[in-house]
Amino acid sequence: MRLILLGPPGAGKGTQSARLEQKYGIPQLSTGDMLRAAVKAGTPIGLQAKAVMESGGLVSDEIVIGIIADRIDAPDCAKGFILDGFPRTVAQAEALTKLLKAKGKDLSAVIELLVDDGVLLSRIENRARETLAAGGTVRADDNPDAFKKRLAQYHQxxxxxxxxxxxxxxxxxxDGMAPIDEVTKQLDALLAH
Incomplete structure (x- = not known):
């Protein structure tokens, strides 16, 4: 099962990915984690990424696709994978389609969690309040101004x-606005077909 979960920040992709990962025994692939692992492993594509990152540049789509190409060939991806946070652009989506076709693989599903921006902002504000009340540290990107910028960037x-x-x-x-367990049921129903 090869899945892509789409949706804005705060939509619940991470929560649902963890549940899908457990249910289907497939890994959730984070491009950030994959980049760091490739750099650490010193793979050819990882060395390219390291040079770009050390110079302060953004890693190109070509490098990211190369890292994904290597990663989806790993043994733990034999039964499939979940991409969360990738593709971020149409160019990346097109490159992923070509990559999978070249490997003789298809996507099982591309699922978008539909959510309301206003409710998302409330969720983030509540999460920040609850974290502070529990004595925790609020994520830097969980303040309303930073979240609004991330949301605008997502829409663009x-x-x-x-x-x-x-x-x-x-x-x-x-419906990403439904309670967490209901979203999971909707995902299960889609994936059962």
Whole structure:
């Protein structure tokens, strides 16, 4: 099972990915984690990424796709994987489609968690309040101003990825505003087909 979960920050992708990972025995692949692992392992693509990162640049789509290409060939991905946070752009989505086709693999599902921006902002504010009340440290990106910037960036760069997958007939949606267990049930129902 090869999945992509789409949705804005705070939509619940991480929560649902963890549940899917446990249920199906497939890894959740984070591009950030994969980049760091490739750099640490000193793979050829990891060395390219390291040079770019050390110079303060953004890692190119070509390097990210190369890292994903290596990662999805790992033994723990034999039964599939979950991509959360990738692809972030239509160019990345197109490159991923070509990569999977070249490997003779298809996506099982591309699922978008549909959510309301106003409710997301409330969720983030509540999460920050609850964290502070519990004596914890609030994530730097969990303040309203930073979250609004992340949300705007998502709508500008990443939301068109949904249109790409819709255009090729692969996009499915679930109500990300539902309670967590209900979102899980909706995902299970989609994946059962």
């Amino acid at each position: 760069q990443t939301a068109p990825v949904s249109d790409y997958y819709k255009g090729i007939g692969e996009l499915r949606t679930v």
